[in-house]
Amino acid sequence: MMEVSEAKVSRTSECDRHGSYEESGVTLPFGSRRTIWSGCVACNAERRETEEKRRIAEEEAQRQRRLEQRLSTSGIPLRFRDRTFDNFVADTDAKKTALQIAAEFVDQFADHAERGTTVIFSGKPGTGKSHLALAAAMAVMKSSTALYVNALDLIRMVRDTWRRDSEMTESAVLNELSAVSLLVIDEIGVQYGTEGEQVILFDVLNRRYRDLMPTILLTNLGKTGMKEFLGERSFDRLREGGIWVAFDWESHRGARKAA
Numbered sequence: 001m002m003e004v005s006e007a008k009v010s011r012t013s014e015c016d017r018h019g020s021y022e023e024s025g026v027t028l029p030f031g032s033r034r035t036i037w038s039g040c041v042a043c044n045a046e047r048r049e050t051e052e053k054r055r056i057a058e059e060e061a062q063r064q065r066r067l068e069q070r071l072s073t074s075g076i077p078l079r080f081r082d083r084t085f086d087n088f089v090a091d092t093d094a095k096k097t098a099l100q101i102a103a104e105f106v107d108q109f110a111d112h113a114e115r116g117t118t119v120i121f122s123g124k125p126g127t128g129k130s131h132l133a134l135a136a137a138m139a140v141m142k143s144s145t146a147l148y149v150n151a152l153d154l155i156r157m158v159r160d161t162w163r164r165d166s167e168m169t170e171s172a173v174l175n176e177l178s179a180v181s182l183l184v185i186d187e188i189g190v191q192y193g194t195e196g197e198q199v200i201l202f203d204v205l206n207r208r209y210r211d212l213m214p215t216i217l218l219t220n221l222g223k224t225g226m227k228e229f230l231g232e233r234s235f236d237r238l239r240e241g242g243i244w245v246a247f248d249w250e251s252h253r254g255a256r257k258a259a
Helices: 041-071 093-107 108-116 129-140 152-162 170-179 195-210 222-230 232-239 252-258
Strands: 008-014 019-027 034-037 118-123 146-150 182-188 214-217 243-247
Touching: 008 034, 008 146, 019 041, 034 152, 034 222, 093 108, 093 118, 093 243, 108 222, 118 129, 118 195, 118 222, 118 232, 129 182, 129 214, 146 152, 152 170, 152 195, 170 195, 182 195, 182 222, 195 222, 195 232
Parallel strands: 118 214, 118 243, 146 182, 182 214
Antiparallel strands: 008 019, 019 034
């Protein structure tokens, strides 16, 4: 029995976007002997890259959903999902600087992921700390996982595993908090600052420091207060390669009331 095989051919073709290129094709050995052409090499590469990005984004979205399901919490609370860099009111140089730092953190997130950068937003309530942190988390969630949680809820997550009927172990919760691509912890310092709370927060921060995972911390405390609350060991972790951003302007909430 005689074997037939496809004939490989080539031609010079023109792409509207990439100009002239050498196109390969295969002529089928049966029927009308139609030739199937490969198309523009550059266009094909772009399509593959787009598909790969879409696949990765979908995998990260599924990972985000599994994370939220396991921790019984939303990555970003619904009330705060309208926070963006575009609607942050940067009407002073100091606010513009804070906005720039937050936006650059997202733009260079891959680099920060390699270094495990910690960013601390420090200032009074109502100065926009949460707005910028949430905007950063929302942006990161487009391609990675992110979790926004206040410190008290984080501590409760861990303590809830101590119940006999808990579906998750303490180790599992700590692993989840350690593995999320970006963890935002709000209201650092609102708690009582007991030794037990310090141990839990230190454990989370130490794991993320150890594994080079980026973290954003929000606090009303200054550097001295933060050190007293977290303890010297945890604070030393933050200072190593960390970025401290002082939101040292008046609360917009107070400004609205005064008006």
